[in-house]
Amino acid sequence: MDTTHAKESAVPVTRPAPSFLFFDLETTGADPAFDRPLQFAAIRTDLAFEPIDKPVVWYARPPTDCLPHPAAVMTTGMLPDAPELEGGDSEATLANRVHRLVSQPNTCVVGFNNLRFDAPMLRFLFWRNLLDPYRHEWADGNSRFDVLEAARAYRLLAPGALAWPTDNDGRPTLRLAELSAANGLTHERAHDALSDVEATIDLARHLHAADPALWERLLAARDKRQVARLLDAADHAPFLHVSSRLPARVASASVFASFGQVDDNRNRRECWDLRFDPLPWLDLDADAWAERRFLKNPPEDAERDWDDLRLPIKSIHLNRVPVVLPLDALERDGVAQRMVIDRERITLHAEHFRTRFAALRERLVGALERTEGDLPPQPVEQALYAGFVPPGDRRLLDDWWARARSLASRVEAIDHARGLMTMRFADDRLAELVEGFVARNLPEALDATARRRWQARLLERLRPGEDGDDESAGGRDFPGLRAEIVRLERDERWSGEQRALLAPYRDWLARREREVVSLARG
Template sequence: MSVATYPPSFLFFDLETTGADPVFDRPLQFAAIRTDMALEPIGEPVVWYARPPDDCLAHPAAVMTTGLLPDDPVLAGADSEANLANRIHRLVSQPNTCVVGFNNLRFDAPMLRFLFWRNLLDPYRHEWADGNSRFDILDAARAYRLLAPAALNWPVDGNGHPTLRLSELSAANGLTHENAHDALSDVEATIDLARALRNADPALWERLLAARDKREVARVIDQPGHVPFLHVSPRLPARVASASMFCSFGQVDGNRNRRECWDLRFDPLPWLDLDAEQWAERRFLKTPPIEAERDWDELRLPIKSIHLNRVPVVLPAEALERDGVAQRMVIDRARIEEHAASFRRHVDALRERLIGALEQTEGDFPPRPAEQSLYAGFVPNADRRHLEDWWGRARGLRSRDEAIAHARDLLVWPFEDPRLPELAEGFVARNLPEALDDAARERWRARLVDQLRPGQRLDPGQGQAPGTDRDFPTLFAQADRLATDEHWSPEQRALLGPYRRWLEQRERALKG
């Protein structure tokens, strides 16, 4: 069937996983509902599960969040990760599909990319090819809170701060959300929220959807003369509506999809007194720049990267004309105009400092295991075609013996990409261990036994979030700590007993 045969559609989806790290953690539950562009369902919902793989120990906080114990019967009898990946890949790759979720661009989408990568499927094509795109309802809600606040009731947390949690938004607006952190329930709630936003301001909805096309994003950001634009992002403080005005430097490095942009809350002129090395030192300061405005020595470099192909919320400066927008952003429009004029006058000198700072701070990272090295480069075309052909033939196999022979063909293929032999061996070890020779079987066993030793950090020295150590000693300690944490409900903490028993059983099996 041709691409034109498929009408445009949204595919709303959600994942429940073994933890919060997209690089390392694994999907356990996938749910999706396809809708037309008017957000009316097409066909039946899908809910698929996968068995937890042996080389990924679930984090206790994830178990408490999802309610899915690793030895839950619904998981124990579920599909392999490879089969789940194959089914999801075919679903999201249907032409003219816009893949949508709630916080999917920062969590679920990279989780899918690494799922596909581990399972030798193209990790990117479903996001852009054949008329496909992606969108995030969390980002849309954040934009509506600034630009069309009458669209929803906006809840606050216990400290009086605004919250954009899906469960809280659903409750505040009378939307269906019967079982938070069940994948299908989250999908249904996300669709209801999308309908509420679209119905409240259809023009804004279409404006935000337009950013699925990076050419439209570039049209806003790359206007001649460094014209200011409005940008809404979770990286900007909620107290200023997660928004600011920016001017773009344009493309400053080899990444044609990235723009470095100056935050116009800040006068660029004083920054010319610092050299490129000082800019580099200031680039990664943890203090949010707006909060540090009164203390120059603590001020982070007020430059933000915006990626054209990541569906950013960017709008022309005219968006400030909407009623109350400037007040919610807590900005002085006259100062913004002054800073924009200063930026234009000194843009060449500022750009020179920026390029020097980037050269000092964007070096090579230490080598990573193949399964964590997706972003180390694109797979050569010859390797990509071979993997597509391998999967095409794998889908037609009828017996375990045929599958084992087919897997052995994969293990001896002369890949150009040095990551792929290691990736293929892990894939086969998880799904068809009978296909491994003795040496490969020993390497896999050693990898699993490594989980017994403390300090098995996923990616040493790369600033992973707390909780990413996944060895048995760390997870037992985490479970003990969480058992007394009243942030969690009694029902959630009750899951820690069965979780510990599962962990003990896995530990005994590896020690044996």
């Protein structure tokens, strides 16, 4: 870790005015738990979307233990040896900078598809780098919001707000580049983080201007208590829910009724899709419900045998800013027609849900008991959701980082990292997580034994043996990527310009493999 970059001024004692922090990431791939940020860009605005700070654009060097996917290279146009990446920060320095930026009090962190991708990517970035992965999302007046989900809601509830593009097959699309082009928004370079941020701000501005009241209703869901009040109504009152998990042909929306909290997760509610009559499902026992939870065939698939259809239940997380609205939203002009719902049938199904609630809930609880289990073993860098870090361990790590930010030289940072390696933690994950953190950012601090362990891990992940039984790299090893390059070279869905990046990427991959082998041999 370069402490000359990590050292920054403390967060002001006086709480700043509420602001939006629009941000975007470009990464090594599409898996938030495995992949790593390479570019971070952000612009802070006031609540009227006017910038109040200078834009930030930060780059990180590709880490030794995570190889960029060639599809990510073709998408972003950034080769791993691009000057801005090779001259970028260590991952620890990037994590520290971003963590302090998003943790400023009264910040609403905003992106486009950030709740499903960028926000989890930040959580894992902070986890790998020993920073609190959650606090920035809720503490000190902070929150988060997703303009993609807002756009999805506007398409249903206020379709006059924008021109809504379609893809080459005539299907509606909410891709940022297509929305920008269709509506004349600022968007110079798709998949450049700063350009995507600028486009997201422009899109948010347009949505707000078209229907300020709807924007405020959607923003209200940042408070999970408000979401809970709607979903936990005593009479199981139906509500409208818009989600990418619902079919586009019904405007990605349906009417639901909630079972309330049914397990130990206080932030999750299981909800019944009222397009479907719950009574026939009572003919099935809890085992059958468990089998139906994860079937691929949606419950509305009329061409499938009823026995092959998925249970019409959806999880809604109170703390993920869901688009949930009272049923009066159906009164807006054309909403029910766009959702292709029969309101009389919805009312009937809601009555069946209320009258047979106890039996339905009993089936659901039984199904959850049969399907909810422990997470399979994972590499420690991906084990964030295996449990919260104990408070005592959290204080040790926070204190370590507080001291690290004050160091003026790399020599001091190395000595400080050696102290970190001697700490004893209650959480069994942390000793290995700390060793990986030090190996990636301050390898000089490793002793001979720890260095050999790290070298062995690199070889095991990136150059698996002939049996190929190591899955910790998610298939992202040297042999696997060489095969992926060959496949992508023949894939004409990518442009010629994009596929031209595969040859220099192959050269970089060969150089990186030689470096890893040389490092492992010491």
